[in-house]
Amino acid sequence: MDDEFHEAFLDLSSTLTGYSRFRLLGTGQADPYLSTTREAVGDEVLAQLLTTFADVRRAAGDDEKALDAALRARVLSDPLLGPVARNVIKMWFVGTWYQLPSEWRDVHAGGRHDSTHVVSPASYTEGLLWPTIGANPPGAKAQGFGSWTAPPAIDAP
Numbered sequence: 001m002d003d004e005f006h007e008a009f010l011d012l013s014s015t016l017t018g019y020s021r022f023r024l025l026g027t028g029q030a031d032p033y034l035s036t037t038r039e040a041v042g043d044e045v046l047a048q049l050l051t052t053f054a055d056v057r058r059a060a061g062d063d064e065k066a067l068d069a070a071l072r073a074r075v076l077s078d079p080l081l082g083p084v085a086r087n088v089i090k091m092w093f094v095g096t097w098y099q100l101p102s103e104w105r106d107v108h109a110g111g112r113h114d115s116t117h118v119v120s121p122a123s124y125t126e127g128l129l130w131p132t133i134g135a136n137p138p139g140a141k142a143q144g145f146g147s148w149t150a151p152p153a154i155d156a157p
């Protein structure tokens with residue numbers, strides 16, 4: 001079951017973030033993020049999220065617009081699955097699991113590990129925020145000796 005969860009979680013994460021499975025695996029955070037999600041919401045909710053996503057993906061086939069519309073309707077707008085999916089997105093981008101809304105916790109009784117916390121020591125530096133904005137995380141992944149002598153080069157759109 002763990003391998004199935006892992007593969008399905010990567011598929012879901014790739015679709016939600018817009019980054020390839022290869023890029024997500026390159027962060028080294030797939031396992032910690034899956035574990036964090038599992039501990040926060042439990043196996044049943046996680047399985048339902050992954051199963052619903054698989055159904056949506058299968059029904060959409062190669063139609064990206066249909067996938068986007070179905071994902072929004074069946075996952076992101078769902079009162080049970082939406083908050084969890086949005087947390088997965090935030091986690092990949094900033095490396096932090098944010099406690100689910102109290103309304104969600106009151107109804108679905110989140111796991112005992114559903115609290116706002118940095119997922120791992122590497123999650124901040126490996127967050128997808130940095131490549132998305134074309135920057136390096138402050139205090140980590142330095143550009144190299146003397147890089148501070150030249151002004152930043154920002155490509156115009």
